[in-house]
Amino acid sequence: MKPVTLKQIAGQLNISVSTVSKALKNYPDVSKETKLKVKELAKVLNYQPNAFAVNLRRKESRTIGLIIPEIVHHFFSTIIKGIVNQAEKEGYLVIILQSNESYELEKKQINLLLNQHVDGIIISLANNSTNFDHLNQVVLSKKPLVMFDKIAKLVNCSKVIINDRKAAYTATQHLIDAGCKRIAHFRGSLLPLNSIDRFLGYRKALLDNGLPYDPALVYISECDDTSFEEGKMNTRKLLEDHDDxxxxxxxxxxxxxxxxxxxxxxxxxxxxxxxxxxxxxxFMSKVVSPALSTIDQPGYLMGEMAFKQLYKEITMQKNKESYYPEIIELETKLIVRESTAS
Structure with a gap:
């Protein structure tokens, strides 16, 4: 069933479309009697304003785009929840796209969101994104852009991050304090900045404690998809090659x-x-046996802060105010469980 239009209401009342529009908006130059007739008929016909057309006139879509590497991942799912909850409070819808850790797909998704005239974009980069022209194009087009977790320092936009290097140092230091002297590192993919920083934090903790850094103990993912199976496979290799x-x-x-x-x-x-x-x-880290020690990364808060920053920039842009990129760094904390007990 097609939606009722202003033209249909105007035809039934034998008045102009502009008069119907003004009556629905309570313009003072329309009589009370006409306003009443228009509103009553609109209610009977279940007339609904075209939100897209209204927003287009206002030069806003009330939608934002979110691009993440994968949806079925605890960390990213909590971020989605944080973003969506904050967006709903401000009357925004979120278009969620999954890049599958693909640079080429990420580029297409950026173009899709720009063509959909979203008011802003939030993104965590795919692991193999090394060229950032598509993101710089977003910045050049004056479209608010916020990056989180996996970021690019070369893109001049706001970012919501943790200090991955410091957090990795804390994790490695905890192992050292628990008596470990020969520590391996499963670093995941080689390219993302957070993977690099976690590796650097691990290595620095070793060197600061007078322990040798052995590159043979660093295991890099053979594919972009970090997984449960990768953990099993790397562990088999590690135990075969380094029994110490x-x-x-x-x-x-x-x-x-x-x-x-x-x-x-x-x-x-x-x-x-x-x-x-x-x-x-x-959440699974505390129910496995033995329970897993870990670094708590505040995913939900990261999502909240990413949207709040984006919304701030959208609002400032709408009000023709200047804004400058901000770096928002969130705290992490060490969670000690059975897997590192002394």
Whole structure:
């Protein structure tokens, strides 16, 4: 059933479309009698204003775009919740797109959102995004852009981040304080900035404590998709090649739980034989056996702050006010559980 138009209301009342429009908006130059007739007929016919047309006239769509590497991931799902909850409070809808860690798909999605005239874009980069022309184009087009988690320093926009290097240092230092002297690192993909920073934090903690850094103990993902299976596979390789390792810092809890599972399967006792710490504080990390020590990464808060920053910039732009990119750094904390118990 087609929606009722102003023209239909005007035809039934034998008045102009502009008079109907003014009556519905309570313009003073329309009589009370005409306003009453228009509003009563509009109610009978279940007339609904065309929100898209109204927003187009206002030069806003009341929608934003969100691009994330993957939706079925605890960290990103909590971020989505934080963004959507804040967006609903301000009357915004969120178009959620998944890049599948693909640079080419990410580029297409940026173009799609720009063509849809969204009011702003929030993005966490795909692992293999090394060219940022598509994002710089968003900035050049004066469209508010906020990056979070996986970011590009070369893109001049606001960012919501944690200090990955500091958090990784804390995780590695915890293993050292628990007595580990030969510590491996499953770093995930090679390229994302947060993966690089976590590796650098791990290495610095070793060197600051007088422990040798051995590149053979750093395991890099063979594909962009960090997974449970990757944790199992890396653990098998590690135990075959380095039987003296007594600790592992793993860049994400999903991979760490894969490592725990493989240790249990092979009869390697955690934490007695080897201690394991993950990253992100996925809800599963406290229900596996042994419970996984980890770094708590505030996903929901990151989502909230990303939208709040984007909304601030959208509002300032609408009011013709100047705004400048901001870096919002959120705190992380060490969560100690059974997998690193002394």
């Amino acid at each position: 390792v007594d600790g592992i810092f793993i860049s994400t809890d999903l991979v760490a739980i894969g490592a725990l599972t493989e240790c249990n399967k092979l009869g390697v006792k955690v934490p007695d034989d080897i201690k394991i710490i993950g990253f992100s504080n996925w």
